[in-house]
Amino acid sequence: MSKWVYFFGNGKAEGNGTQKELLGGKGAGLAEMTNLGIPVPPGFTLTTEVCTYYYQNDQSYPKDLEKLVMEALSGVEGIMDRKFGDPGNPLLFSVRSGARASMPGMMDTVLNLGLNDETVQGLAALTNNPRFAWDSYRRFVAMYGDVVLDLKPEKKTDDDPFDVILDQVKGEAGARYDTDLKTEHLQKLVKLFKAEIKKRKGIDFPENPMDQLWGAIGAVFGSWMNDRAIAYRKLYDIPSDWGTAVNVQTMVFGNLGNTSGTGVGFTRDPALGENKMYGEFLMNAQGEDVVAGTRTPRPISELQHILPDAYGQLVDIRNKLESHYRDMQDFEFTIENGKLWMLQTRTGKRHPFAAARMAVDMEAEGLIDKKAAVLRPEADGIAAFLAPVFDGDAKRRAVEEGRIIAKGLPAGPGGATGRVVFTAQDADEWRNRGEKVLLVRKFTSPEDIRGMDAAQGILTAQGGMTSHAALVARQMGKVCIVGCGDLNIDYAKGVMEVGGKVIKEGDWLSIDGFSAEVIMGKLETRPSEVLQVLSGELPPEKSKNYQQFVKLMAWADEFKKMQVWANADTPKQAALAVKLGAQGIGLCRTEHMFFEGDRIQYVRRMILSESEEQRRDALMKLAPMQKEDFAGIFKAMEGRPVTVRLLDPPLHEFLPSREALKPDIFNRKVKEVADALSVSPEEVEERIEALHENNPMLGHRGCRLGISYPEIYEMQIRAIIEAACDVAKQGLPVKPEIMIPIVATEGEMRIIGEQARKLADEIIAAVGVDLKYMIGTMIELPRACMVADQIAGIAEFFSFGTNDLTQTTCGISRDDVKGFMGTYVAKEIYPVDPFQRLDRSGVGALMKIAVEKGRRARPSMQIGICGEHGGEPNSVEFCHQIGLDYVSCSPFRVPVARLASAQSSLR
Numbered sequence: 001m002s003k004w005v006y007f008f009g010n011g012k013a014e015g016n017g018t019q020k021e022l023l024g025g026k027g028a029g030l031a032e033m034t035n036l037g038i039p040v041p042p043g044f045t046l047t048t049e050v051c052t053y054y055y056q057n058d059q060s061y062p063k064d065l066e067k068l069v070m071e072a073l074s075g076v077e078g079i080m081d082r083k084f085g086d087p088g089n090p091l092l093f094s095v096r097s098g099a100r101a102s103m104p105g106m107m108d109t110v111l112n113l114g115l116n117d118e119t120v121q122g123l124a125a126l127t128n129n130p131r132f133a134w135d136s137y138r139r140f141v142a143m144y145g146d147v148v149l150d151l152k153p154e155k156k157t158d159d160d161p162f163d164v165i166l167d168q169v170k171g172e173a174g175a176r177y178d179t180d181l182k183t184e185h186l187q188k189l190v191k192l193f194k195a196e197i198k199k200r201k202g203i204d205f206p207e208n209p210m211d212q213l214w215g216a217i218g219a220v221f222g223s224w225m226n227d228r229a230i231a232y233r234k235l236y237d238i239p240s241d242w243g244t245a246v247n248v249q250t251m252v253f254g255n256l257g258n259t260s261g262t263g264v265g266f267t268r269d270p271a272l273g274e275n276k277m278y279g280e281f282l283m284n285a286q287g288e289d290v291v292a293g294t295r296t297p298r299p300i301s302e303l304q305h306i307l308p309d310a311y312g313q314l315v316d317i318r319n320k321l322e323s324h325y326r327d328m329q330d331f332e333f334t335i336e337n338g339k340l341w342m343l344q345t346r347t348g349k350r351h352p353f354a355a356a357r358m359a360v361d362m363e364a365e366g367l368i369d370k371k372a373a374v375l376r377p378e379a380d381g382i383a384a385f386l387a388p389v390f391d392g393d394a395k396r397r398a399v400e401e402g403r404i405i406a407k408g409l410p411a412g413p414g415g416a417t418g419r420v421v422f423t424a425q426d427a428d429e430w431r432n433r434g435e436k437v438l439l440v441r442k443f444t445s446p447e448d449i450r451g452m453d454a455a456q457g458i459l460t461a462q463g464g465m466t467s468h469a470a471l472v473a474r475q476m477g478k479v480c481i482v483g484c485g486d487l488n489i490d491y492a493k494g495v496m497e498v499g500g501k502v503i504k505e506g507d508w509l510s511i512d513g514f515s516a517e518v519i520m521g522k523l524e525t526r527p528s529e530v531l532q533v534l535s536g537e538l539p540p541e542k543s544k545n546y547q548q549f550v551k552l553m554a555w556a557d558e559f560k561k562m563q564v565w566a567n568a569d570t571p572k573q574a575a576l577a578v579k580l581g582a583q584g585i586g587l588c589r590t591e592h593m594f595f596e597g598d599r600i601q602y603v604r605r606m607i608l609s610e611s612e613e614q615r616r617d618a619l620m621k622l623a624p625m626q627k628e629d630f631a632g633i634f635k636a637m638e639g640r641p642v643t644v645r646l647l648d649p650p651l652h653e654f655l656p657s658r659e660a661l662k663p664d665i666f667n668r669k670v671k672e673v674a675d676a677l678s679v680s681p682e683e684v685e686e687r688i689e690a691l692h693e694n695n696p697m698l699g700h701r702g703c704r705l706g707i708s709y710p711e712i713y714e715m716q717i718r719a720i721i722e723a724a725c726d727v728a729k730q731g732l733p734v735k736p737e738i739m740i741p742i743v744a745t746e747g748e749m750r751i752i753g754e755q756a757r758k759l760a761d762e763i764i765a766a767v768g769v770d771l772k773y774m775i776g777t778m779i780e781l782p783r784a785c786m787v788a789d790q791i792a793g794i795a796e797f798f799s800f801g802t803n804d805l806t807q808t809t810c811g812i813s814r815d816d817v818k819g820f821m822g823t824y825v826a827k828e829i830y831p832v833d834p835f836q837r838l839d840r841s842g843v844g845a846l847m848k849i850a851v852e853k854g855r856r857a858r859p860s861m862q863i864g865i866c867g868e869h870g871g872e873p874n875s876v877e878f879c880h881q882i883g884l885d886y887v888s889c890s891p892f893r894v895p896v897a898r899l900a901s902a903q904s905s906l907r
């Protein structure tokens with residue numbers, strides 16, 4: 001017989017905190033707290049294995065489950081000295097979901113379960129509070145109707161049937177708030193709610209508590225497969241076969257009067273990472289009132305003035321939890337008639353920025369060691385240290401001009417500016433049109449996540465630091481302000497009014513996630529503190545952010561095995577990359593240099609040349625400029641390897657394009673080119689026609705150009721080697737690597753490799769310096785992977801160009817993927833866009849073959865990656881696993897890759 005049910009209560013639990021996979025996060029936390037002697041209302045957990053069984057067996061339960069539930073239930077009855085369904089002394093339960101990973105608000109919950117027409121009387125007598133008993137009952141019937149009987153409105157614009165009735169009864173009673181309703185009104189509500197259920201569903205509301213319990217359990221398991229939960233899992237890569245657990249737990253009430261209350265908190269500040277308890281509470285309220293974000297709660301420190309004893313207990317528990325878990329916890333508590341109960345603890349979600357700061361602080365406090373500190377923050381999150389902040393002058397001007405229109409609570413740091421939209425759907429659509437948007441809402445709910453993801457920042461009128469908006473923004477690393485009570489939002493009109501000012505949909509608005517200020521108009525942003533220190537604008541001792549950032553990065557470098565290089569095309573980019581920790585340049589795209597200044601003229605002259613001689617002439621003009629570029633990059637890199645890629649794009653990319661331009665503009669551009677080169681427009685057009693390709697990505701590009709026009713590569717090789725010789729002659733270290741693109745065959749590699757080596761050796765000998773260089777290739781085509789051993793006979797290094805390798809392996813044009821990849825991902829054909837995250841089983845498998853074959857032919861082979869995947873943590877991990885020497889990514893991603901590389905070594 002499997003153990004499907006785990007009991008907890010009275011200081012002893014059958015499970016413990018390590019069993020998250022089985023008990024879910026909530027269940028494991030309840031068990032662990034119980035074992036730690038923390039007051040937890042007793043209950044039991046149905047394991048995630050029950051969920052898996054349920055979905056594998058036609059939505060049915062294991063045979064022995066009922067018996068196990070009955071046993072656990074009577075255990076709870078024993079501890080509480082009450083009975084489930086006993087009219088004289090009723091025990092009530094909450095039934096909640098609890099998956100392995102937290103999925104805030106995605107699945108269903110039922111509270112006050114066990115109430116019926118008889119037990120409600122018992123509850124009234126027990127609490128000496130009939131109003132409370134009937135209020136709990138009407139809430140339960142509505143919640144049960146919504147969650148278990150499926151009466152929840154499907155669309156946001158539809159009304160909840162129970163809310164409609166509630167408003168009616170309130171109107172009839174002349175009640176403004178729910179709290180104005182008297183017992184008889186609540187009794188009437190219960191009747192009307194039940195009648196509504198009968199009308200809509202044709203069934204009676206179940207009076208039998210056991211029926212209620214099984215209905216709720218089924219609904220929670222069912223909610224694992226609701227649309228919201230599925231969308232959330234997709235966004236956060238949570239496998240659907242994990243399943244959820246169900247926690248059945250004794251109800252305690254925070255709404256019994258003035259010595260009762262409920263709240264949520266974090267053991268540290270989850271937005272900024274400061275080491276102080278953070279949280280909020282509402283007196284005389286139920287838990288959902290706090291998290292729903294519909295009432296703005298009070299800061300937790302105020303609890304010490306209202307209920308000092310309970311506050312003192314909470315502080316003790318906070319300390320116990322932190323030293324036990326050695327990580328920030330988020331917790332929920334309820335105070336029932338002055339007694340504190342803990343309802344949940346789990347590792348808290350935090351803003352990526354806070355995650356890194358906390359990790360560094362906790363190491364200093366001795367809670368964790370360096371390794372744990374490096375493993376803690378999500379690698380992607382470190383990018384938050386580089387996120388823009390508002391320009392100080394622009395902000396000051398905004399203050400002077402009276403453009404600060406409101407202030408809320410800072411839930412996600414950074415500066416964000418965008419055009420206002422009021423629905424998540426608009427945010428998504430506007431973003432897809434290329435707009436920058438700020439999502440402004442009264443409060444957000446789980447349906448809004450896609451739109452939140454699309455927005456630059458999120459601003460809400462209601463809710464506190466633990467409201468849904470704050471929680472999700474923190475996790476996404478979004479700039480966010482919540483609880484901005486001065487906003488009067490009118491969704492229907494698409495406007496909001498703030499202190500007499502009206503802001504319409506589409507207006508520019510800015511939010512400062514550090515100070516929680518809302519600013520009218522577009523506000524200039526400026527580099528983050530870290531970038532300001534790196535550029536010398538800010539002294540390092542003035543920036544705690546910077547100090548924490550460098551500490552964490554230094555630890556990462558201690559543990560990482562793979563190096564991190566950068567893709568950079570200019571000395572300035574190269575210098576920034578070094579400051580951000582790059583150990584080399586993995587890709588310098590020389591074609592980017594062709595667009596600087598008036599160089600394009602010479603490039604075009606070269607393209608229009610009719611003979612090799614004319615071509616050489618034009619190339620000679622380009623040579624000194626290229627040489628200067630390379631020398632600048634070599635110097636900026638101070639002896640670190642610099643990989644320069646020879647010309648890659650097809651030549652027509654340097655001429656006006658008939659397809660991409662309107663006819664009149666095309667004609668004008670052709671004339672401009674013709675005039676500049678003193679040829680006729682017809683000649684230019686002829687050349688454009690001749691160079692036209694149906695599929696340029698698979699056309700006359702890369703090394704194919706080098707084979708057809710050796711003089712182009714000759715000029716580039718000469719510029720690279722001469723620049724390196726110049727730098728070497730100045731006594732500076734330099735390490736050039738010449739990289740040939742789009743190689744598919746040994747022949748290509750041999751012809752160009754030999755040409756390059758001969759030329760380079762001649763130049764070096766003539767200059768008479770000691771210069772080491774390497775000649776290698778990009779691996780961007782499946783064929784190159786399969787014959788990597790042959791290519792490795794000549795190439796001294798490989799660098800995976802996974803942009804092209806993904807394109808050619810999957811047969812998907814990297815420029816046309818947008819049209820269908822969304823659907824593909826939604827249908828789980830690809831788990832994520834393979835151009836964003838390396839497709840391990842396809843592209844990755846080819847890479848593995850290439851590494852193996854390459855190293856077999858040349859054991860010392862240096863192998864790296866320079867496609868966009870080089871800065872994406874999951875892909876970085878794969879590169880580590882297959883033994884690459886380095887990953888190369890854009891300068892701003894270098895810290896992410898450093899951390900990801902270290903985490904891969906430590907995992």
Ligand code: PEP
Nearest residue numbers: 801802803804805866867
């Ligand atoms: C690649 O193909 O991965 C690559 C780095 O080259 P490019 O993006 O310039 O084609």
Ligand code: MG
Nearest residue numbers: 780801803804
């Ligand atoms: Mg490429």
